[in-house]
Amino acid sequence: MTVIAVDANGADLGPAEVAAGARLAAAQGVEVLLFGPAAQLGAPGRGVEIVDAPRSIAKDENPASAVRGAPDASIVQAARAVSEGRAAALVCNGSTGAALVAAQLHIRRAPGIYRPALAITVPVPGRPVTLLDVGANPDVRVEYLVQFAFMGAAYASAVLGIARPRVGLLSNGSEPERGSQLVIEAHEALLERTADSDALTFVGNVEGDGLTQGVVDVAVTDGFTGNVTLKVIEAVSQTMLLTIRDIAQASTRGKLGGLLLSGGLQPFVEEIDPEGQGGAYLLGLRQLGVVAHGSFTRHGIARAILRARLGVEEDVVGRTHRALDAAGALRPRAGVPAAS
Amino acid sequence: MTVIAVDANGADLGPAEVAAGARLAAAQGVEVLLFGPAAQLGAPGRGVEIVDAPRSIAKDENPASAVRGAPDASIVQAARAVSEGRAAALVCNGSTGAALVAAQLHIRRAPGIYRPALAITVPVPGRPVTLLDVGANPDVRVEYLVQFAFMGAAYASAVLGIARPRVGLLSNGSEPERGSQLVIEAHEALLERTADSDALTFVGNVEGDGLTQGVVDVAVTDGFTGNVTLKVIEAVSQTMLLTIRDIAQASTRGKLGGLLLSGGLQPFVEEIDPEGQGGAYLLGLRQLGVVAHGSFTRHGIARAILRARLGVEEDVVGRTHRALDAAGALRPRAGVPAAS
Numbered sequence: 001m002t003v004i005a006v007d008a009n010g011a012d013l014g015p016a017e018v019a020a021g022a023r024l025a026a027a028q029g030v031e032v033l034l035f036g037p038a039a040q041l042g043a044p045g046r047g048v049e050i051v052d053a054p055r056s057i058a059k060d061e062n063p064a065s066a067v068r069g070a071p072d073a074s075i076v077q078a079a080r081a082v083s084e085g086r087a088a089a090l091v092c093n094g095s096t097g098a099a100l101v102a103a104q105l106h107i108r109r110a111p112g113i114y115r116p117a118l119a120i121t122v123p124v125p126g127r128p129v130t131l132l133d134v135g136a137n138p139d140v141r142v143e144y145l146v147q148f149a150f151m152g153a154a155y156a157s158a159v160l161g162i163a164r165p166r167v168g169l170l171s172n173g174s175e176p177e178r179g180s181q182l183v184i185e186a187h188e189a190l191l192e193r194t195a196d197s198d199a200l201t202f203v204g205n206v207e208g209d210g211l212t213q214g215v216v217d218v219a220v221t222d223g224f225t226g227n228v229t230l231k232v233i234e235a236v237s238q239t240m241l242l243t244i245r246d247i248a249q250a251s252t253r254g255k256l257g258g259l260l261l262s263g264g265l266q267p268f269v270e271e272i273d274p275e276g277q278g279g280a281y282l283l284g285l286r287q288l289g290v291v292a293h294g295s296f297t298r299h300g301i302a303r304a305i306l307r308a309r310l311g312v313e314e315d316v317v318g319r320t321h322r323a324l325d326a327a328g329a330l331r332p333r334a335g336v337p338a339a340s
Numbered sequence: 341m342t343v344i345a346v347d348a349n350g351a352d353l354g355p356a357e358v359a360a361g362a363r364l365a366a367a368q369g370v371e372v373l374l375f376g377p378a379a380q381l382g383a384p385g386r387g388v389e390i391v392d393a394p395r396s397i398a399k400d401e402n403p404a405s406a407v408r409g410a411p412d413a414s415i416v417q418a419a420r421a422v423s424e425g426r427a428a429a430l431v432c433n434g435s436t437g438a439a440l441v442a443a444q445l446h447i448r449r450a451p452g453i454y455r456p457a458l459a460i461t462v463p464v465p466g467r468p469v470t471l472l473d474v475g476a477n478p479d480v481r482v483e484y485l486v487q488f489a490f491m492g493a494a495y496a497s498a499v500l501g502i503a504r505p506r507v508g509l510l511s512n513g514s515e516p517e518r519g520s521q522l523v524i525e526a527h528e529a530l531l532e533r534t535a536d537s538d539a540l541t542f543v544g545n546v547e548g549d550g551l552t553q554g555v556v557d558v559a560v561t562d563g564f565t566g567n568v569t570l571k572v573i574e575a576v577s578q579t580m581l582l583t584i585r586d587i588a589q590a591s592t593r594g595k596l597g598g599l600l601l602s603g604g605l606q607p608f609v610e611e612i613d614p615e616g617q618g619g620a621y622l623l624g625l626r627q628l629g630v631v632a633h634g635s636f637t638r639h640g641i642a643r644a645i646l647r648a649r650l651g652v653e654e655d656v657v658g659r660t661h662r663a664l665d666a667a668g669a670l671r672p673r674a675g676v677p678a679a680s
Contacts (some may be wrong), residue, residue, distance in 0.1 A: 068445045124579070135512055138520040172475055174565035180478040180564045208571025212579045224520045225565050227512035231548025232569055236576040239464070239552045244584070247604040257600030266589040 001031050002309045005078040005087035008036025009056035009092015010296045011301070012090065015040045018093055019302025022048050028302075030309045033087050035074040039090035053077045056094065059294075063097030067105060075099060079106035082287050089288040089308040091279075093301060096291050100136055100282070107285045110317060112330030114144050117223070117283035119152055121160065122233055123272040126215035130156050130165075132232045133223035134280060140222040143331070145169070145186040146193050150323045151283040152218035158314035159281070159307060161216075164198065168206030168216035170225060178205060190220075199323035237272050245246075275300035278307040281316075288316060341371050341650045345418040345427035348376025349396035350434015352634045355380045358433055361641025362388050368642075370649045373427050375414040391544070395415045396434065399634075403437030407445060415439060419446035422627050429628040429648040431619075433641060439622070439631050440476055446448050447625045451656060452670030456482050456624035457563070458631065459492050461500065462573055463612040467554035470505075473563035474570045474620060480562040483671070485509070485526040486533050491623040492558035493540035498654035499621070499647060500557075502539065508546030508556035510565060518545060522562075525534045530560075539663035576611050615640035618647040621656075628656060 006022055008015040019041040022032040026047030034041060038052035053074035057066045067076055075094060081087045090107065092099045096118070109116060119132035132152045137144060146330040153339045156165040169187055171179040176187050187205060194202040206216050208229070221229070248258030270276060275296055282289030288311045292304040324330045346362050348355040358379040362372040366387030369470060374381065378392035393414035397406045407416055415434060421427045430447065432439045436458070449456060459472035472492045477484060489507045496505040508519050509527055511519040516527050527545060534542040548569070561569070580676040588598030615636055622629030628651045632644040664670045 124576075126583070138523075170568060172478055172564050178478075183478075183564070205389075208568040210650050211572060212575040213525035221568075222520075224512050224523070225568055228510060228548040228561075228565055229568055229572055232551060232572050233576055233674055235549035235552040236464075237580055240580045243466070243608060244601075247608060248601060250604060254604045257597045257602075257604075260593050260597030261584075261588060261601065262597075264590060264597075265584070268583060268587060298504075300487055301352065331484055 001029065001313050003031040003087045004305050004308050005033045005034055005035065005081040005090050006305060007075045007078045007092040007094060008041060009074045010059070010092065010294065011292075011296065013297060016042060017298050018301055019048070021296075021298035022305065024298055024302035028306055030305060032305060033078070033081055034163050035078045035081075049300050051077065057098040059095045061095075061098070063095060063101045067098055067101040075102045076106070079103055082104070083107050088312040089290065091290045091304050091308050093292045093296065096280075098136065098169075099289065099291050103282055103285055103289045107287050107289065110284055110286050110321060111286040112321065112324060112333075114141070114147055114183070114331050116282055117148050117151060118280045119155055119283050120230060120280040121277045122211065122230060123237070123274060123277060124212050124233070126271070127212065128160075128277075129211050129216060130160070130218045131211070131226055131230060132218070132220060132283065133226050135227040136282075137223040139224070140182070142182060142186045142189050143146060143329070145220055146189050146329050147284070147324060148220045149190055149194065149202065149218070150199060150327065150329060151320050152220060154277060154316050154320040155281055155311070156321060158316045158319055159311050162217050164334035165200050165217035166203045166215070167194070167218040167220060168203050168210065169198045170219050170221035170229070171207065174205050174207055176204060183253035193327045195324060197327050199326070201317070234274060234324045241269065273314060275303070278303035281311065283316070283320065285318065288312060324334055341369065342652050343371040343373055343560040344648050345373045345375065345421040345430050345644050346645060347415045347418045347430075347432040347434060348374055348381060349414045350399070350432065350634065351632075352635065353637060356382060357638050358641055359388070361636075363637035364638055365644035365645035366605045368646055370645060372645060373418070373421055375418045375421075384540060391417065393590060397574045401435070401438070402639065403435060403441045405437055406524050407441040415442045416446070419443055423447050428652040429630065430569060431630045431632060431641075431648050433634060433636065436475065436620075436631050439629065443625055443629045445447055447627050447629065450454065450624055450626050452661065452673075453624040454481070454487055454671050456622055457488050457491060458620045459495055459623050460570060460620040461617045462551065462562050462570060463577070463617060464552050464573070466553065466611070468500075468617075469556060470558045471551070471566055471570060472502070472558070472560060472623065473566050475563045475567040476622075477563040479564070480522070482522060482526045482529050483669070485560055485562070486529050486669050486677055487624070487664060488560045489530055489534065489558070490539060490667065490669060491660050492560060494656050494663060495623060495651070496557050497539070498656045498659055499506040499651050502557050504540035505540050506543045506555070507534070507540045507558040507560060508543050508550065510561035510569070511545035511547065514545050514547055516544060523651045533669050537663060537667050539659070539666070543615045574614055581609065608617050615643070618643035621647075621651065623656065623660065626657065628652060
């Protein structure tokens with residue numbers, strides 16, 4: 001049975017909520033190795049093993065020095081459990097920075113990968129798009145973006161079940177010659193590297209409004225633009241819902257209208273709830289990582305754990321490697337000539 | 341009376357709609373010099389002078405060669421009218437690329453400005469934010485971003501009436517050390533250049549979700565990220581409205597609910613309509629340019645013309661220059677030492 005290492009520290013609702021999420025996931029047949037303050041985690045429950053690891057790395061600590069200075073921290077122990085083969089993937093709920101550092105240090109980059117990336121499936125109504133990188137690499141190079149395309153496509157096909165995903169390059173215009181200098185060069189490199197790939201279809205540039213139009217399954221960008229884009233999408237959709245709710249509350253007429261609409265709206269509100277997607281996938285490592293959102297309840301946390309299992313069972317890591325290898329887009333090893 | 345040069349070509353609804361917008365604006369006391377196919381523009385009307393200029397530059401032409409190769413094109417003639425003092429500002433409705441090239445070629449950069457930028461006031465419910473650059477400069481340098489801060493602040497104070505606007509630097513984290521290398525350096529430069537300025541308050545980094553939270557009046561970024569951000573905001577808000585409308589149409593109960601809510605929703609729908617803001621301001625030139633959205637009706641076009649007049653009368657260009665000069669952020673002239 002697949003074992004997932006889960007860090008119980010750092011969630012907004014506290015370690016007990018993470019433990020509750022772990023028990024929910026275990027009830028679906030996954031085994032959880034749960035790292036956190038045992039005193040707060042309750043009874044482990046069937047399928048959950050607790051490792052007492054009270055030390056938490058706070059969001060305001062410097063991730064690099066905190067991870068290096070606290071080998072007993074729960075996130076570090078959880079990452080080590082994955083690197084040592086005691087678990088197949090890592091799920092965490094705290095500081096994304098600490099998770100990134102711990103994962104890179106212990107799980108390490110997969111062979112031939114330049115940089116790991118954070119991928120998230122964006123809650124656009126009816127037309128989810130997987131966006132990467134959403135924050136691991138504020139500065140990128142052309143070859144990173146090429147790899148992100150294959151990493152995102154492997155995730156979309158393995159976890160979301162999309163055969164041969166359509167991948168777009170986020171830009172400020174649809175024509176190949178539009179974009180920053182880096183994006184223009186990445187467009188060219190992607191055309192070349194993906195021409196013979198059966199892992200994905202490169203559809204060219206996609207603009208900001210293309211993200212809501214169902215024209216791509218995966219959108220590739222640097223971690224700076226991706227992070228801004230993700231936060232804008234979440235913020236605008238939540239702000240709109242709250243505004244409409246306020247308008248409905250402002251009058252008797254509005255209240256009645258809101259009440260009549262609310263049944264129909266509910267599935268939509270759930271669809272765009274970030275909790276539904278189970279968090280961000282950390283791609284490009286030797287094994288998978290999932291970073292759940294700090295605000296998640298037990299349901300989002302269970303979802304993150306189950307998504308991690310799906311990623312393991314559907315072999316996101318292996319699919320990524322094979323597709324990159326076939327495309328000649330793996331990082332050349334020192335002394336080994338690059339594939340032509 | 342202030343004269344505004346308007347290009348009637350390129351609007352989705354055709355030159356006649358632009359002419360109708362010009363007449364609406366003229367009724368508010370502005371004079372319009374209207375360049376376009378006279379045969380399609382109808383009677384000029386009081387305050388509108390028509391210059392027959394049927395040649396239109398299409399969106400799919402290369403802007404640089406089209407503008408240079410067609411001195412009789414309406415956008416080129418309109419830009420020349422501004423540079424020759426026959427009009428005080430330029431309003432156009434067609435290709436943004438052609439407008440940018442024509443404006444840079446004929447109106448030219450203001451002294452000490454590195455690069456002009458496109459600024460747009462983003463329709464966030466209740467908390468509008470002016471975002472720049474939204475597409476003129478996909479690649480920027482630190483000193484461009486510093487100037488954008490002052491350009492955006494001058495616009496926000498002159499046209500939107502915001503005293504000492506709060507300016508943020510768009511980034512993937514709120515801490516000064518978060519961002520791409522360029523943004524981290526721009527943060528430092530902005531802190532230094534704005535410390536003694538009474539033109540604006542630099543509030544540090546703002547994240548994507550900060551754009552909807554009313555924490556800044558102006559958000560500064562490169563033209564790549566700004567363009568993606570703007571299109572995402574517009575697309576997500578319009579997609580949400582359409583989805584809610586569809587849900588309301590799907591059942592009798594929903595229809596009644598939608599009907600009861602619609603009165604309350606109407607001001608909100610108008611608030612987030614891009615037409616309400618009159619388009620994008622082209623800042624950093626010797627005189628103002630406004631690029632209306634191609635989809636605008638006569639009302640949005642009239643709004644763009646009236647906003648251009650306000651920008652002229654409130655001296656956006658002069659305010660920008662004085663604030664940059666006081667901050668020592670003007671581009672040094674060859675042979676002249678930079679202000680310390």
